[in-house]
Amino acid sequence: MEKELSFARNYLDLYKVRFGESLKFTLEVDDHQNLNLPPLSLQLLLENAIKHNITSSADPLQISIEKKDDELWITNMF
Numbered sequence: 001m002e003k004e005l006s007f008a009r010n011y012l013d014l015y016k017v018r019f020g021e022s023l024k025f026t027l028e029v030d031d032h033q034n035l036n037l038p039p040l041s042l043q044l045l046l047e048n049a050i051k052h053n054i055t056s057s058a059d060p061l062q063i064s065i066e067k068k069d070d071e072l073w074i075t076n077m078f
Contacts, residue, residue, distance in 0.1 A: 001035045008042040008065065015050055022055035028066040035072055042074070049076040 005027065012025045029035075046063065053076060055061040062077045 001037060004037045004039070004042050005029060005065075007040075008046060011043055011046055012063065015046075019055055019061075021057040022060050023050070023063070024060050025063040026065070028064070029072065030067070035067070035070075037072070045074050049074075053078050 009027055012023075012027075016023050016025070042065070049063055050061065053061045055078065059078055064073070064075045064077075066073050
């Protein structure tokens with residue numbers, strides 16, 4: 001889980017450089033929580049959200065990754 005979250009954070013940071021204020025994201029998950037994730041599953045979800053949504057600085061894409069109970073929730077809003 002730690003590696004997946006670290007990779008997701010780095011992946012979103014790279015896109016933040018590209019899109020600037022057109023992309024906003026939050027990660028509200030403790031890196032040390034024991035959740036099972038298939039390898040690269042977060043990257044695929046994030047890539048899909050970025051690829052299929054139109055962003056602008058006036059109407060940015062907002063991606064949120066958070067833990068609710070024993071589940072990991074990934075949401076995108078624009």
